[in-house]
Amino acid sequence: MKKIAFLLALALFTSCLLFGCTGKPAAPASTGGSAAGADGAAGQPVTLTFLNKYPEDNYRPYFEQAIRDFEALHPGVTIQMESVSDEQIKDKLRVIAGGELPDIFFTWPGEFQRKFDRAGLTLDVTSYLDADPAWQSGFLPAVLETGVYEGRNHSIPFRYSAMFILYNKAIFEKYSLSEPKTYEEFLNICETLKQNGETPLLFGNAQTWYGAWYSGTFNQLCVPYDTKMNDYNPAVGEFTDPGYIQALQSIVDLQTKGYFSPNVLSVDYYQAREQFCAGQGAMIVDATSQFSIYEENCAEDWGFFKVPPIAGAKGSADYITGGAEAYAISAKTQAPDMAVEFVKFLTTKEQAYKMTQETGLPNPIIGGIDENNSSARLVEAIDMVNQYKGIAAWLDTDVEAKVADAFMTAVSDCLGGKDPAEAMKSVQAAAKEVRDSQG
Known part of the structure; x- marks a missing residue:
């Protein structure tokens, strides 16, 4: 009997160690939202926090279902998603960057992400890609490259977009106009278009990211x-090349020549988009990620063309403006695998x-877009896009935040009458401030 009692006591002691003295599994430790438990341990529950950018009704259900499908394939794994809007996620990541990042978080490759990479906050996922050649080779190379920092992959793209000029086909046909090949x-x-009383280019900069x-x-x-x-490198950028002044002057010229829609400083992007869809202007600059919005809402047929190169300008026409959206993983996650x-x-590819x-979000997977899952326009x-050498990332995520703010302010100031050369001085001053802080 003493032997049986000893064995029962030992069993109870062992149970308390494993499950807590309540007889239930002990709650896994948490470190600021990182996944609990040993990564991949048999029977051990794993919780991953996931910060995403798509709270809207036309996007959120897809991600919620994807999470349910993944959890069904991985019993014991829980994905806790928080989904916030575009501007909110920028603010949120800036605030929490000094503390604990979510296990998985949305990011824009470029300086927006590189600041996390430099601080050692993002997981180097190169070895995972190398270990799965089929996964690695499934991405469009130029898009996968956007997440590389110092030769190593620190994020995985799930969507990408590029900028075109959309045009109203009926208006173009009315004046016998064709898609331009040069600026x-x-x-x-x-x-x-202006001489015939039409609004050539719908534009609004009330939201300066546009x-x-x-x-x-x-x-x-x-x-x-x-x-x-x-210059986009915050440690050395100076922005003294005369091409930057030419770039701002090109925007100003579109306004002074009367090609922009009126009230550019009080109209925002969404209002300009609505005006285009209502047939109130001939052209608008927009990204492939928004094509589905135009497909659903435009009253008239529309086409698109590349932003044409400027004769004599010294930039590269081999790159198209755009960018990827990606997921990075916290270097501190307890469940990296x-x-x-x-x-x-x-x-x-399937997902x-x-x-x-x-x-309608364009994915970066080879063969991941065709006329069965998207429009003929998006396929085209x-x-x-795939004919370009690469993608020149969005300015507001490709440079340091202070420099980006200075650039956006410079555009608004120039639209308000400021000389581009003077406006660039504020960008150069912001760049110097950032350089000094790097040292």
Whole structure:
């Protein structure tokens, strides 16, 4: 009897160690939202926190279902998603960057992400890609490259987008206009439309990120590529090349020549988009990620063309303005293998194809977009994007935040009458402040 009692006591003691003295499994330890428990341990529950950017009704259900499907494939794994809007996620990540990041978080490759990479906050996922050649080779190379820092992959793209000029086909046909191949032809189209009482180009900069699309594009066209990329490095950037002034002047010229819609400083991007869909203007600058919005809402047929190169400008026409959206993994996650497994699940060809089909978000997977899951326009646009050497990332995420703010302010100031050369001085001052802080 004493032996039996001893064995029972030993069993109870062991049970308390494993499950807590209540007889229930002990709650796993948590470290600021990182996944609990040993990564991949048999029977051990794993919870991953996931910060995403798509709270809208036309996007959120897809991600919620994807999480349910992943959890069904991985019993014991829980994905806790928080989904916030575009601007909110920028603010949120800036605030929490000094503390504990979510296990998996949305990011824009470029300086927005590189600051996390430099601080050692993002997991180097290169070895995971190398260990799965099929997964690695499934991405469009130029898009996968956007997440590389110092030769190593620190994020995985799940969506990408590129900028085009959309045009109202009925208006173009009315004046016998065709898609321009050069910037001079584009300006001639604008002039013809203006002379006939049409609004050539719908634009609004009440939300200054839209102006950053313009300035980033003109920077790409007017500034030598290597110079631009050097300036976009916060440790050394100076922004003294005259191409930056030419880029701002190009935006100003569109306004002073009367090619922009009126009230550019009080109208925002969404209002300009609504006006285009209502047939109130001939052209608008927008990204492939928004094509589904135009497909659903435009009253008239529309087409699109590349932003044409400027004769004599010293930038590169081999790159198209755009960018990827990606998922990075916290370097402090306690479950790196499972976090990578979730990101891999979201970026399989099958899942990416489904994302594009259900949400209209273009995926970066080779063969992941066709006319069965997206529009013929998007298929054509993606084919055009793939002919470029690479993607020049959105200005407001590719440079340091202070420099980005200075650029966006410079665009607004120039639209308000400030000389581009004077406006660039504020950008140069912001760049100096950032350089000094790096030292």
